[in-house]
Amino acid sequence: MLNRLKSYDDLLAMRKSGNKKLKKDKVKVSICMTGCRALGAQEVYEEFSKQVKKQKLQDKIEVVETGCQGLCARAPVMTIDPPDAPSIFYGRVTVDIVPDVISSTILKGEVIKKLCYAEAGKKIPYLKDIPFYSRQNKIVLRNCGIIDPNSIEQYIGRKGYDAFAKALFEFDPERIISEITSSGIRGRGGAGFPTGLKWGFCRKAKGDIKYLICNADEGDPGAFMDRAILEGDPHAVIEGMLIAARAIGSEKGFVYVRAEYPIAVNHLRNAIAQAKKLNLLGNNILGSGFNFDLEIKMGAGAFVCGEETALIASIEGKRGMPRPRPPFPANSGLWNQPTNINNVETLANIPVIIAEGADWYKQLGTKNGSGTKIFALAGNVKNTGLVEVPMGTTLREIIFDIGGGVPGRHGFKAAQMGGPSGGCVPEEHLDLPIDYESVKAVGAIMGSGGLIVMDNDTSMVDISRYFMEFVQEESCGKCVPCRVGTRKMLDILTRITKGEGCRSDIEDLKEMANVTQSASLCGLGQTAPNPVLSTIRYFMNEYEALIK
Amino acid sequence: MKDKTIDLKPVAKIVSEYGRDYEPNLIAILQETQDVYGYLPKTVMKEISKLTDVPLTRIFGVVTFYSQFTLTPRGKHAIKICNGTACHVRGVDEIKEKVKEHLNVVEGETTADYKFTLETVACIGTCFLAPVMMVDDRYFGKLTTDTVTDIVKEYSN
Numbered sequence: 001m002l003n004r005l006k007s008y009d010d011l012l013a014m015r016k017s018g019n020k021k022l023k024k025d026k027v028k029v030s031i032c033m034t035g036c037r038a039l040g041a042q043e044v045y046e047e048f049s050k051q052v053k054k055q056k057l058q059d060k061i062e063v064v065e066t067g068c069q070g071l072c073a074r075a076p077v078m079t080i081d082p083p084d085a086p087s088i089f090y091g092r093v094t095v096d097i098v099p100d101v102i103s104s105t106i107l108k109g110e111v112i113k114k115l116c117y118a119e120a121g122k123k124i125p126y127l128k129d130i131p132f133y134s135r136q137n138k139i140v141l142r143n144c145g146i147i148d149p150n151s152i153e154q155y156i157g158r159k160g161y162d163a164f165a166k167a168l169f170e171f172d173p174e175r176i177i178s179e180i181t182s183s184g185i186r187g188r189g190g191a192g193f194p195t196g197l198k199w200g201f202c203r204k205a206k207g208d209i210k211y212l213i214c215n216a217d218e219g220d221p222g223a224f225m226d227r228a229i230l231e232g233d234p235h236a237v238i239e240g241m242l243i244a245a246r247a248i249g250s251e252k253g254f255v256y257v258r259a260e261y262p263i264a265v266n267h268l269r270n271a272i273a274q275a276k277k278l279n280l281l282g283n284n285i286l287g288s289g290f291n292f293d294l295e296i297k298m299g300a301g302a303f304v305c306g307e308e309t310a311l312i313a314s315i316e317g318k319r320g321m322p323r324p325r326p327p328f329p330a331n332s333g334l335w336n337q338p339t340n341i342n343n344v345e346t347l348a349n350i351p352v353i354i355a356e357g358a359d360w361y362k363q364l365g366t367k368n369g370s371g372t373k374i375f376a377l378a379g380n381v382k383n384t385g386l387v388e389v390p391m392g393t394t395l396r397e398i399i400f401d402i403g404g405g406v407p408g409r410h411g412f413k414a415a416q417m418g419g420p421s422g423g424c425v426p427e428e429h430l431d432l433p434i435d436y437e438s439v440k441a442v443g444a445i446m447g448s449g450g451l452i453v454m455d456n457d458t459s460m461v462d463i464s465r466y467f468m469e470f471v472q473e474e475s476c477g478k479c480v481p482c483r484v485g486t487r488k489m490l491d492i493l494t495r496i497t498k499g500e501g502c503r504s505d506i507e508d509l510k511e512m513a514n515v516t517q518s519a520s521l522c523g524l525g526q527t528a529p530n531p532v533l534s535t536i537r538y539f540m541n542e543y544e545a546l547i548k
Numbered sequence: 549m550k551d552k553t554i555d556l557k558p559v560a561k562i563v564s565e566y567g568r569d570y571e572p573n574l575i576a577i578l579q580e581t582q583d584v585y586g587y588l589p590k591t592v593m594k595e596i597s598k599l600t601d602v603p604l605t606r607i608f609g610v611v612t613f614y615s616q617f618t619l620t621p622r623g624k625h626a627i628k629i630c631n632g633t634a635c636h637v638r639g640v641d642e643i644k645e646k647v648k649e650h651l652n653v654v655e656g657e658t659t660a661d662y663k664f665t666l667e668t669v670a671c672i673g674t675c676f677l678a679p680v681m682m683v684d685d686r687y688f689g690k691l692t693t694d695t696v697t698d699i700v701k702e703y704s705n
Contacts, residue, residue: 038677038687072676075689221632221671259579259616260672262685300575300614303670317574318606319613378634378675385676416633452633452675466636470670476613 002152002277007287008165011156014278018157026062027106028081031093032145033065034231034263035224040094041076047098061106067232067267069145071132072385074117079127079145080105089127090115119404132383135402137364139372140348141388144232149267152274155235161280163351167243168288171354173203176247180350183358184370189215189306189343190421190447191523192369192436195350198340201330202248205338210250213334213341214241215311216257216264219303220419221470222450225374226344228386230257230264233348234271238281238294240347243354245292248340253294256311259301269296303474307522308333308341310476321476322522343448345374365391369435369446379416379452382407396430399453410455414538418447420467421527423534424460443534445527460539461546465493467531471524482525485516489532501547506536556595558584563599570600574610578617587618623658623665625703627651628682632671640679644668646693647681650700663704 005011031045045065052061069077074091080101081087088105093115104110116123117130124130138144147154155161167176181196202210214237218226229237241253257265272294275281283291297315304310305320312334314320333339349371353361362370369391375398378384382404389398395415399405406412414424423444425432432438439446454463472486489512492505513529520526536543562580566573577596582588588611597604611617629644644655651659651666658665674680677689681696688699 035674035676038674038680038689072674075677218673219670222634222675223671224673224675227673260669298576298579300579301616301669302614314575315572317572317610319609321613376675378678379637384634384678419633450633450675452637454637458637463633463637466633470631474670 002274004277004279005286006279008169011161011165011286014153015156015159015162018153018155021151021153021157025083026060027083028062028064029106030064030066030069030079030081030145032067032069032075032077034067034228035072036068036076037263039075043095044076044078044093044098047095048102051098051102055102057102061102064148065150066146067144067149068141068228068386070136070141070386071117071130071383073383082106082109085109087127088125089117089130089133091117132385132387132402132404135397136388137372137390138388139352139364140229140236140345140374141232141386142352143236144228144386147233149232149234150270152235152271152278155233159355160235160351161239161242163354164239164242164246164280165286167246167354168286168290173247173249176243176354177203179358180247180353183353183361184365185346185349185353185361186369186436187343188345188349188373188448190220190418190445192446195342195346198330198342199244199247201328202250202338202340205331207338209252209335209337210248211334211337211339212241212245212248212250212253213311213315213339214253214255214344214347215306215308215341216255216261216344217299217306217311218258218261218344218448219306219474220421220448220450222376222378222416222419222452223448224376225386225449227261227264228374229344229348230261231267234264234268235275236348236351237268237344238271238275240342240350241294242280242285242292243350244340244342244347246290248338250340251291251293253292254297254315254334255294256297256299256305256315259298265296265298272296302476303470304476304522304524307524310522311341312339319476321478322524324521345449366433366435368437373434373446373449375449375451377403377451377453380406380408380410380455380458381453391435392433394431394433395425398434398451399430403453406453406455408455408457410457412453413456413458414454414460416444416452416454416463416531417450418445418530419450420471421445421523421530422447422450423530424454424463424538426538443530443537445530459497460535460542461493461497464532464535465490465497468493468528471528475524475528479519479521479525481516481519482521482528485512485520485525486528488512489516489529493532496543496546499546501543503547505547506540506543510536554585554589554591556592559592559595560599563596570602574600574602574607575614578607578611582617586622587620590619621658621662623662625663625683626665626667627700628667628669628672630672630674630678630680630682631668632673632675632678632680634675634678635671635680638678640691642693643679643681643691643696646696647700650697664700
């Protein structure tokens with residue numbers, strides 16, 4: 001039963017009851033029901049629930065559907081939390097083994113070795129001992145894989161919406177903005193613009209109506225952290241939006257989400273409905289007089305809509321094409337009103353900053369980037385999955401210590417960072433502490449945090465052609481440099497990969513890259529040449545070998 | 549010819565749910581309409597234009613801009629093969645060829661019996677399972693040429 005919360009005291013009372021539900025008097029079995037569904041998590045969950053019922057163990061075992069637990073390489077995964085012993089992590093769980101898990105692990109406390117994570121031939125049963133987990137610092141993913149994303153009670157039980165209440169009753173909007181500004185957080189969507197500054201522009205802009213948009217159009221191939229946050233902890237994003245709305249003075253928000261993410265859309269829709277029922281969204285929230293309403297807008301498949309002005313056009317029901325800036329959305333955005341747009345991961349950081357304070361947050365990370373960053377680790381790496389580490393962590397730590405290194409005999413060649421707008425980082429820069437500026441200096445970008453590991457069997461010219469093909473297809477065609485530039489570069493790259501390249505190709509590529517970079521209208525075109533330039537910079541020998 | 553037999557009642561119902569606030573909801577209206585008809589036939593787009601006062605040229609412009617919309621009938625099942633970076637690195641091309649061979653179509657086409665439509669998508673965000681594809685709303689990960697054959701066969705029956 002969800003009743004309207006009329007005051008802060010009501011929220012506190014609900015936290016108490018939510019907390020009770022999280023109390024460990026039973027063995028909690030958490031099963032990832034998002035990404036892991038692709039490898040049969042649904043069936044495992046159903047079997048588990050069936051067995052618990054059949055063996056009448058409801059008083060002993062609680063089965064919880066959670067979001068992503070991070071170590072996707074071992075999917076489908078589950079965590080078993082006994083009331084008085086460390087958590088056990090199991091991977092590659094099948095339906096057949098479920099009765100064994102109940103009878104041995106849960107009832108007798110015996111570990112099933114073949115389900116355990118292994119490193120260097122050693123089985124590691126406890127989650128706290130697995131380097132993949134012990135070396136991470138989960139701030140944004142604090143609830144992901146732990147709570148049931150469809151339960152607002154569990155979110156509130158873990159101090160959810162408390163930061164919002166603080167921002168609502170203790171802070172005025174200026175104080176919220178100054179807190180966010182001094183925390184040093186920068187946009188996690190790619191460009192890295194200081195969030196507090198952005199909010200300040202929108203607050204100061206003249207206009208009766210102000211809009212707040214959450215950009216959940218995660219389009220970079222290789223990035224999936226926003227999907228995981230929306231699927232695993234949707235209320236964190238809603239809470240971040242509530243705080244942002246109060247700061248800039250907005251009463252109406254939108255979440256623009258990709259239609260290719262059905263589970264994320266579903267969980268978000270459910271979370272919004274629950275928040276409305278509790279009056280955490282709507283009019284006179286918690287009796288404060290503050291109003292905020294939230295609506296989902298579904299994307300329809302266009303990468304360019306991740307760009308702010310194109311995204312706005314799409315919400316207005318038009319073709320999603322960018323327009324020149326200024327005017328910036330902060331002054332004239334959605335329906336020509338002041339509009340603030342933040343990315344999912346950025347918004348999920350906000351409640352933590354307000355709850356713990358800017359000074360606490362600043363301790364994490366580097367001078368150029370405070371806080372943590374989530375990386376989506378994929379490609380030729382052992383522990384594919386989601387990794388959250390403080391800014392300033394080195395690539396070597398992420399790929400080798402946490403990621404478990406490169407499987408097979410080929411060995412590490414490069415890490416692709418930032419997707420089609422980014423570049424490849426070769427072995428010589430593995431010890432670089434990662435933040436916005438340092439990554440840029442070596443020719444890649446932080447981007448949204450996609451991190452694809454490539455082994456020595458990968459052709460870098462082929463990768464460069466692959467990204468160019470992607471941006472060429474996704475170029476909206478509005479401006480000439482991007483429309484023609486990406487086409488011409490793709491033609492040359494295709495020719496080279498077919499072994500039909502000629503000597504002047506490299507110079508032509510560089511020249512066209514330069515023009516496309518400097519003359520394109522929006523970020524898509526301006527960054528499109530990055531993969532080409534970075535592969536030419538570090539792997540020129542591969543181009544030469546193909547051209548000869 | 550075929551268009552004349554199309555029942556336009558669902559269009560009226562969908563449009564009426566959006567009050568008079570049509571323009572900003574055009575994409576949502578088109579998405580719901582496509583869910584009903586499986587694609588966007590010309591007569592249906594004309595009907596939307598008539599009911600909403602949004603010019604047909606604008607509707608056509610929006611429909612052809614976004615990759616989700618289609619002007620031709622689709623198969624019963626949509627196979628979406630992921631073309632993301634991780635899938636590319638992990639050899640999705642081989643998987644794609646195998647599916648094409650089974651269905652005897654190329655990307656964007658529908659099989660003659662209208663059972664399958666084959667599409668490629670930029671990234672479905674499950675890179676840890678690469679190579680991946682989706683059949684309707686179901687994910688299939690860590691594909692090999694053998695497993696993909698089984699999946700296609702399963703959906704064929």
